[in-house]
Amino acid sequence: MANPETRVAYDKAGQMRIILLLAWFFVAAHNPVYAETASKIFTSGSYQKLLASKKNQPLLLIIWSLDCASCLKEMPLIAKLHRQYPGLNMVLLSVDGSENRQQVQQMLVKTQLQNAQNWLFADANSRKLRFEIDPDWFGELPRNYFFAADHQRFGISGVISERQYRQMLLASGIIAKIKGEP
Amino acid sequence: MKFLIAFFIVITVNSCALSDRKLTDAECENPAIECAQTVTATFADGVLWVAWVQGEYLYIQHSKDGGSSFSPALPANQIGEKIKANGENRPKIKVSGNDIYLTWAAALGKRFDGNIRFSRSTDGGRTFSRPVTVNDDKLVASHSYDSMAIGKNGKIFVGWLDGRDRHHAEQTGTDYNGSAVYYSWSSDGGATFAANQKIADYSCTCCRLQTAVDAQNSPIVVWRHIFPGNIRDHAIAKFTSWDTPPKARRISHENWQIDGCPHHGAGLSVADDNRYHIVWFSNSSSHQGLFYGNSSNGGKTFSKPFNFAKRRAAHPDILAIADRVFVAWQEYDGTTTRAKLIRSVDGGISWSKPQTISQTNSAKTDNPFLLADGGEGYLSWQIPRQGLRMIRLGK
Numbered sequence A: 001m002a003n004p005e006t007r008v009a010y011d012k013a014g015q016m017r018i019i020l021l022l023a024w025f026f027v028a029a030h031n032p033v034y035a036e037t038a039s040k041i042f043t044s045g046s047y048q049k050l051l052a053s054k055k056n057q058p059l060l061l062i063i064w065s066l067d068c069a070s071c072l073k074e075m076p077l078i079a080k081l082h083r084q085y086p087g088l089n090m091v092l093l094s095v096d097g098s099e100n101r102q103q104v105q106q107m108l109v110k111t112q113l114q115n116a117q118n119w120l121f122a123d124a125n126s127r128k129l130r131f132e133i134d135p136d137w138f139g140e141l142p143r144n145y146f147f148a149a150d151h152q153r154f155g156i157s158g159v160i161s162e163r164q165y166r167q168m169l170l171a172s173g174i175i176a177k178i179k180g181e182p
Numbered sequence B: 001m002k003f004l005i006a007f008f009i010v011i012t013v014n015s016c017a018l019s020d021r022k023l024t025d026a027e028c029e030n031p032a033i034e035c036a037q038t039v040t041a042t043f044a045d046g047v048l049w050v051a052w053v054q055g056e057y058l059y060i061q062h063s064k065d066g067g068s069s070f071s072p073a074l075p076a077n078q079i080g081e082k083i084k085a086n087g088e089n090r091p092k093i094k095v096s097g098n099d100i101y102l103t104w105a106a107a108l109g110k111r112f113d114g115n116i117r118f119s120r121s122t123d124g125g126r127t128f129s130r131p132v133t134v135n136d137d138k139l140v141a142s143h144s145y146d147s148m149a150i151g152k153n154g155k156i157f158v159g160w161l162d163g164r165d166r167h168h169a170e171q172t173g174t175d176y177n178g179s180a181v182y183y184s185w186s187s188d189g190g191a192t193f194a195a196n197q198k199i200a201d202y203s204c205t206c207c208r209l210q211t212a213v214d215a216q217n218s219p220i221v222v223w224r225h226i227f228p229g230n231i232r233d234h235a236i237a238k239f240t241s242w243d244t245p246p247k248a249r250r251i252s253h254e255n256w257q258i259d260g261c262p263h264h265g266a267g268l269s270v271a272d273d274n275r276y277h278i279v280w281f282s283n284s285s286s287h288q289g290l291f292y293g294n295s296s297n298g299g300k301t302f303s304k305p306f307n308f309a310k311r312r313a314a315h316p317d318i319l320a321i322a323d324r325v326f327v328a329w330q331e332y333d334g335t336t337t338r339a340k341l342i343r344s345v346d347g348g349i350s351w352s353k354p355q356t357i358s359q360t361n362s363a364k365t366d367n368p369f370l371l372a373d374g375g376e377g378y379l380s381w382q383i384p385r386q387g388l389r390m391i392r393l394g395k
Helices: A004-030 A046-053 A069-084 A098-110 A127-133 A162-172 B002-016 B164-171
Strands: A040-042 A059-064 A090-094 A117-121 A143-147 A153-157 B039-044 B047-054 B057-063 B092-096 B099-107 B114-121 B143-150 B156-162 B179-186 B197-203 B210-213 B219-224 B234-238 B248-250 B267-270 B276-283 B288-295 B306-309 B313-321 B324-332 B337-344 B355-360 B369-373 B376-383 B387-392
Touching: A040 A046, A046 A127, A059 A069, A069 A090, A069 A162, A090 A098, A098 A117, A143 A162, A153 A162, B039 B092, B039 B369, B039 B376, B039 B387, B047 B092, B047 B099, B057 B099, B092 B143, B099 B143, B099 B156, B114 B143, B114 B156, B143 B210, B156 B197, B156 B210, B156 B219, B164 B179, B179 B219, B197 B219, B197 B234, B210 B267, B219 B267, B219 B276, B234 B276, B276 B313, B276 B324, B288 B313, B306 B324, B313 B369, B324 B369, B324 B376, B337 B376, B355 B376, B355 B387
Parallel strands: A040 A117, A059 A090, A090 A117, B267 B313
Antiparallel strands: A059 A143, A143 A153, B039 B047, B047 B057, B092 B099, B099 B114, B143 B156, B156 B179, B179 B197, B210 B219, B219 B234, B234 B248, B267 B276, B276 B288, B288 B306, B313 B324, B324 B337, B337 B355, B369 B376, B376 B387
């Protein structure tokens, strides 16, 4: 039979563990760095890794910035597509830099895109990172890439209409059929 | 022998002074021009003046040796404020006699909001006046991308991109695409400014504005406009009298349809013969890259645009000194950033082949700019964390 003193000590350790676990959850839930929905940091080599992780999958890549009024205008439509096509293979990439991660997260929450696959440039507007994505992209935003399953891609600059979005998603195989109003 | 070794060490150290050593975060805790993301520079009577931002202050320095050494960094504003100092939207500095004029865009709470600020020194740069706000609408709205030009008798022209009309439209639920181009001016050396007036509705919101005063003392303004159908090509407005905003004219027809932010404005220089020389960027389906055009009739018509650079070329600037015209821009190939140059000696009719004037393995460079010191042309190129390169262009 366990020594009563040992049993008390065990209970205290168990309680301590529970308290620590709760404290950790509390901190994690309130700290955007640890929150599950915070953006992944995009650095040199991330583009290739991202494509490799989506091998043989069609993909929509949306590049945006807090400083781009047209990008913010486009967010409600993106959120709508995200809702309408639950399996939509879509990645959002902000060029705002990790120093702006909190504001980026706030915008994603505001536009209901915090649960999408979000990435964030490590360095704001990095020319090097832009070059790795597309040497012929001049940096204008928003910039959308539609990848077919074989990762042949089509890049478009600027906001496009909902109808055009759905058509391009269909043409690239990112969606199988058009739902709802075009 | 020891002297020889010391001599060679000194030479090597000095020749490395402007090379690729990057200042650290610790070194950049104190204001230093090397640490600035962007630098605005101007020559006046052989003296180089620079303006750059660190923290919440706009620092002013001058150099009597073309940028090799500078006076101590003096903050123009005594009270800190968030000052926009990025590629397209940065403070401006102009020198007029013994006066120095500054404009900048101060950011307010919400991301796109801001005010156009003005400050001046009347004692050759020793002290600067308390900044005033040039936009007179008293709205918390977007006011930015200021540009300043000095006319005869020291008249000051200030243009900027203004969001008050969009703000009003949003309140009434109507659509308003883009910003508006507004201006004001001062005929008393910046002590007071005229009531703001609008030059045009529907300019691109994120591309740098250009202003100049031509040889007949007429202000001109060049901006990226939003033509019907979201076509973002460039426009020009040329004043006849300072108090009457003129009609805008279209400069070219790349027909770049984009509902987005190019962050890519034009370059403008007026030659002594009053020819207007302009460079700009386009990425339309039919016209890609950098373009040059000129007008000899006050902006009524322009020459057929010359597409002088295509792939990976960006952010051109231009300088006309009599018949000599210089055009500079930047190219990045994934490893090296190059400042490139073409020249004309016949007022922009024919051009040399592009040459690389300067290069760096840093991917984080400011845009290259062209400055005149009397009849001499210079390339000014800030490499953040390394320093400001000033390169004489010669004939």
